[in-house]
Amino acid sequence: MEETRKLYHSELEEVRSLVTRLGASVIELIPRATNVLLSGDLEGADYLVQSDDEIDARAHEIENRTFDILALQSPVAGELRQLVSILKITADLERSADLAVNICKAARRIYGKEIDPVLRGLISKMSEQAEQLYQSAINSFAEEDAATAAAIEDMDSFLDALHRQFIQAIFETHARERMDVQLAVQLAVVARFYERIGDHAVNVGERVQFAINGWKPELRAIERQRQRDATGEFPMTNG
Amino acid sequence: MSYTLAIVTFLVGSGLGVSVACRRNQTASTGLQAAPVVQLRGVAAGPQLASSEEILAAAFDALPSGVVIADVDATILFKNLAAKAISGVRHIDVLVEEAVVALVQSGVDVETQHRRFDTAGSPARSFDIRTKRLSDHRIVATVEDVTEQSRIDTVRTDFVANLSHELKTPIGGIAALADTMIGETDPQIIERLSARIVDESYRLSRIVDDLLDLSRIEFGGADDWDPVAITDVVNEVVARTQHEAIRAGVSVVAKNVSGVRVLGDRMQLVSALENLVSNAVKYSGDGKLVLIEVQPTSELVSIAVIDQGIGIGSKDHQRIFERFYRVDRARSRSTGGSGLGLSIVRHVASNHGGNVTVVSEEGRGSTFTIVLPRDLTVSTELGQLDEVPVPSNLSNLPDTRSVAI
Numbered sequence: 298m299e300e301t302r303k304l305y306h307s308e309l310e311e312v313r314s315l316v317t318r319l320g321a322s323v324i325e326l327i328p329r330a331t332n333v334l335l336s337g338d339l340e341g342a343d344y345l346v347q348s349d350d351e352i353d354a355r356a357h358e359i360e361n362r363t364f365d366i367l368a369l370q371s372p373v374a375g376e377l378r379q380l381v382s383i384l385k386i387t388a389d390l391e392r393s394a395d396l397a398v399n400i401c402k403a404a405r406r407i408y409g410k411e412i413d414p415v416l417r418g419l420i421s422k423m424s425e426q427a428e429q430l431y432q433s434a435i436n437s438f439a440e441e442d443a444a445t446a447a448a449i450e451d452m453d454s455f456l457d458a459l460h461r462q463f464i465q466a467i468f469e470t471h472a473r474e475r476m477d478v479q480l481a482v483q484l485a486v487v488a489r490f491y492e493r494i495g496d497h498a499v500n501v502g503e504r505v506q507f508a509i510n511g512w513k514p515e516l517r518a519i520e521r522q523r524q525r526d527a528t529g530e531f532p533m534t535n536g
Numbered sequence: 537m538s539y540t541l542a543i544v545t546f547l548v549g550s551g552l553g554v555s556v557a558c559r560r561n562q563t564a565s566t567g568l569q570a571a572p573v574v575q576l577r578g579v580a581a582g583p584q585l586a587s588s589e590e591i592l593a594a595a596f597d598a599l600p601s602g603v604v605i606a607d608v609d610a611t612i613l614f615k616n617l618a619a620k621a622i623s624g625v626r627h628i629d630v631l632v633e634e635a636v637v638a639l640v641q642s643g644v645d646v647e648t649q650h651r652r653f654d655t656a657g658s659p660a661r662s663f664d665i666r667t668k669r670l671s672d673h674r675i676v677a678t679v680e681d682v683t684e685q686s687r688i689d690t691v692r693t694d695f696v697a698n699l700s701h702e703l704k705t706p707i708g709g710i711a712a713l714a715d716t717m718i719g720e721t722d723p724q725i726i727e728r729l730s731a732r733i734v735d736e737s738y739r740l741s742r743i744v745d746d747l748l749d750l751s752r753i754e755f756g757g758a759d760d761w762d763p764v765a766i767t768d769v770v771n772e773v774v775a776r777t778q779h780e781a782i783r784a785g786v787s788v789v790a791k792n793v794s795g796v797r798v799l800g801d802r803m804q805l806v807s808a809l810e811n812l813v814s815n816a817v818k819y820s821g822d823g824k825l826v827l828i829e830v831q832p833t834s835e836l837v838s839i840a841v842i843d844q845g846i847g848i849g850s851k852d853h854q855r856i857f858e859r860f861y862r863v864d865r866a867r868s869r870s871t872g873g874s875g876l877g878l879s880i881v882r883h884v885a886s887n888h889g890g891n892v893t894v895v896s897e898e899g900r901g902s903t904f905t906i907v908l909p910r911d912l913t914v915s916t917e918l919g920q921l922d923e924v925p926v927p928s929n930l931s932n933l934p935d936t937r938s939v940a941i
Contacts, residue, residue, distance in 0.1 A: 325655055328657040418898030
């Protein structure tokens with residue numbers, strides 16, 4: 298029995314390290330995609346688009362091994378929460394990699410069109426911010442640090458503000474020098490991708506908290522609903 | 537099962553390379569004896585390290601380079617501390633470790649391998665990974681952080697490329713223009729061609745002047761330094777750049793503080809500030825403002841040149857002070873300049889015991905700040921003394937105005 302538990306723990310540790318490694322790849326993918334976009338690097342775009350298959354394969358491996366542990370070891374409490382979190386985190390990572398790949402695909406579509414310096418500056422900032430959020434998220438996962446994980450949501454508001462600023466800047470640029478419509482639309486979509494990557498990093502932070510102490514953001518909503526039920530207030534009239 | 541690590545050779549030259557043999561203690565069948573490899577006698581006992589193996593592991597952990605040892609079937613036997621955490625940034629450490637393992641596993645049949653591994657994010661880093669197959673077919677891999685080296689390499693190759701580009705362009709232009717002139721008879725065309733030859737020659741001579749200035753500043757000492765009033769430097773620069781500013785529709789405003797002095801070379805200081813202001817004017821649009829702001833503290837004085845121009849992306853911030861570095865090569869044609877301005881600024885600042893920094897954002901403008909140590913021998917009070925008192929022996933000199941006529 299002792300021996301089995303030991304095996305199980307080392308298997309869990311290995312899966313955790315696979316998640317950290319997948320996270321590292323996603324963190325690295327964000328600035329690479331941004332470089333591709335800002336320098337119009339078509340070769341780089343192709344390379345990154347293809348590298349997504351490897352990320353998918355890794356995510357698949359993590360899921361399979363997690364299922365194995367769940368099926369064979371019947372983990373409970375903290376370990377069960379951890380494994381469930383790993384499944385969700387892996388999905389967030391995989392989705393974020395897809396978004397980074399989408400940025401590369403957008404780079405192909407706007408190839409040869411010049412991006413206004415203000416917009417370039419904001420793109421760099423959004424990229425740095427998204428990368429930073431993911432660095433914190435993966436650090437909190439690897440170190441099982443609930444405090445860092447909880448801080449990510451607040452950090453994300455800066456990226457959201459940049460996103461709004463960017464959309465505003467597109468309008469201003471267009472008012473000033475009539476921007477190409479395709480370029481404007483693609484860039485607006487790209488900004489959305491960065492913003493979504495940030496949201497996934499926030500999700501990872503929430504899963505990490507759940508694994509450590511069982512906290513879920515839904516608990517807040519449930520609590521609000523309970524209070525409304527108690528006061529007999531109809532939710533829609535609340536504004 | 538335990539292993540004995542034996543350091544076989546220490547290499548060599550400037551780089552740190554370590555070659556390691558690793559063998560199993562119990563593999564008597566290989567004919568290798570498990571000999572005590574390291575004997576340390578009379579070593580003051582710190583925390584007790586039980587075996588030579590632990591001593592070696594601790595020694596490897598103290599190395600700044602990563603060392604990984606793999607068995608014949610590429611399973612990893614040993615990683616030192618740096619191999620697990622070379623950069624101090626988690627995701628980079630993880631990626632480097634992965635790259636090393638991948639290289640080791642791909643190279644079971646190969647004598648030596650070398651791979652450069654770069655990360656793109658913040659911070660961007662470069663690593664050299666090398667593997668070497670040992671005589672017993674185990675593999676040792678080393679990892680080194682070569683971020684700084686690769687940065688210097690880029691600076692050097694870019695410098696040579698840019699220098700030849702900057703010098704060749706006007707020379708090529710002059711040659712082509714002169715060549716056209718030989719067969720030309722129309723006096724109007726000849727006039728236009730020669731005017732352009734003159735332009736290109738001026739451009740060339742400006743580059744050479746700046747290069748000479750730069751090397752003079754680089755090797756310049758503090759032999760003939762005097763107290764220089766910052767007010768005078770700022771006023772002179774405003775006067776010098778006025779014409780350029782008016783032409784560009786830019787207003788240059790100075791927020792001066794009198795009574796602040798630095799010990800140095802007045803011409804160098806003027807040239808440094810002029811470069812900053814002239815850049816600010818050049819990269820601002822019509823109707824924009826360039827502000828020169830002097831702010832003294834008790835020991836330092838900062839001179840900031842603030843513009844609302846096109847700004848500089850953060851990836852270029854470190855490189856713009858290099859000789860001939862161009863943020864946008866295409867634009868450098870239209871704005872002119874030798875490409876040496878900021879390099880001169882940096883050298884002047886460091887010559888005077890100070891530095892220059894930039895804060896900038898694309899599309900929002902730039903702020904270049906020179907910080908210099910104040911000359912406190914004349915006045916220790918902030919913003920008091922306006923002029924250096926004229927030494928009494930100078931007042932005895934003949935009236936220079938009469939000489940000038």
